[in-house]
Amino acid sequence: MRPWISRARRAFPFALSGAAMTMFMASGLPLLLAMRGIGPGAQTFSYWKSEYDSSLEPPAQGYAFIEVNRGFLADTYLVNRAGRLGESLDRWPTGGLRERDSESTRVHHPPHSVITEAPLAEVDDFYSIGTTLTGWPFRAFASESWHRLKNGGASALPEFRCATHLGVVDGRDLLIPHRPLVAGIVADLAFWTSASWAAVAFPLALRRRKREKYGKCVDCGHALDPHAVTRLPRCPECGISLPHDPLGFVRSPEMHFQNAYVWFIFISSLDIMLTWKILDMNGVEVNPVAALIINDWGMQGAVAFKFALVMWVIVMCELLARLRRSAGRFLAIAAIIISALPVVWSLALLTLHTFMPSVFE
Ligand SMILES: [Zn+2]
Structure with a gap:
């Protein structure tokens, strides 16, 4: 035809x-x-x-x-x-x-x-x-x-x-x-014909997008492995050929370690707040890189730098996870532990300063 x-x-x-x-x-x-x-x-x-x-x-x-x-x-x-x-x-x-x-x-x-x-x-x-x-x-x-x-x-x-x-x-x-x-x-025919088409096509397009986003076959909805490094060439359920996207960059599926990132961002924010508090009490920044940035750009610059760094680490974790999931997880957990160290140190300093001020004299 x-x-x-x-x-x-x-x-x-x-x-x-x-x-x-x-x-x-x-x-x-x-x-x-x-x-x-x-x-x-x-x-x-x-x-x-x-x-x-x-x-x-x-x-x-x-x-x-x-x-x-x-x-x-x-x-x-x-x-x-x-x-x-x-x-x-x-x-x-x-x-x-x-x-x-x-x-x-x-x-x-x-x-x-x-x-x-x-x-x-x-x-x-x-x-x-x-x-x-x-x-x-x-x-x-x-x-x-x-x-x-x-x-x-x-x-x-x-x-x-x-x-x-x-x-x-x-x-x-x-x-x-x-x-x-x-x-x-x-004019009415054109309007109502396109409206009828849109009424059918729009929900279908929405479903397609949703399936694509959540790593399902766009045609039958069969769930593909969201963390698979390489995507299958064909849907195992209905046989439609799937778009080739080995690293999953084009469509972003759900993130790999969302809970870890929440902790990472929370601890990084704590770090900034505690550093601010200590500087406010005439303390000294011990991290030489951070001290340099605070000196040159002020506290606002340090906050921007810190969150840029956090973003970069999260992106690196996601990229690594698409190549090797265990490597991504290792980086995410390492990032949490490393950013937690200065927080623990700052908390200890503040506690000592509040309850035993004689130590600092
Ligand atoms: Zn399918």
Whole structure:
């Protein structure tokens, strides 16, 4: 089979899940919420034709405007025709619009998918047109409700276009939108397909990394010897070929002598603290190297030097352990004993100084 065919076959379930999620977010979820009386609305504001002065008292039905209801899952644009004023072509809020009761002079345009005027032949037959755009994260489908003028008055029921009307809950119409918005559908499909892929791929990648880190076969999870000097070329359980990594430098498995390092760091810290205490009491540093460093760099420099040394010894222990475990362990234990000697000496000095000060006189 050609590689692109097998790749497409593997991508197919994710694309299917992406399509299902796109449809669900565009009509399923808004319908479910609407049936429970949870509205689409969050933010409502009006756009007015910009030539009208919004600082004046808003006329009841004199001017054309768009009432915008912007929600998480759906946006509704209710386009209202001017009642009395203006020529018939000017009665719909086309062109630049301005937000009502706002100081901002920004000119707004509703999205292209919103119907902002009735067609020329029946331009005076309707008094408002609602367009609802649904879909998340991008609006993918639209439904329209056209409100017809009847004998100069408003008809009770709107005409629904590009939509299936299911009923009314809490004064809101339940609609399944039909009109596809191509750009939104493409963007939603891309988003939900990659999200579906990530939802599967991310936990798998995490498991792989964890297995790799803890010295297990990435494919079947069979535990390999974490301290083995050379790694097996193949997993003994499933036969997959393992990456060649003789010293274990690339992946760092667990450390070999963690308990020893804790003691080593603890004793080294004690050494620093006790040295500080003794110097504070006008004592003398007996270690010539340490005395030189304290002289030149001060106590801070000595602390930095000490911990750099500790780090270096630990790294050496780990390197040695990967070549020969017993050699690494020997170095770790030797390091603890050697760093413990000055601590014991300092403790003895301090004890003597505290309880038998006559010795030092
Ligand atoms: Zn395996």
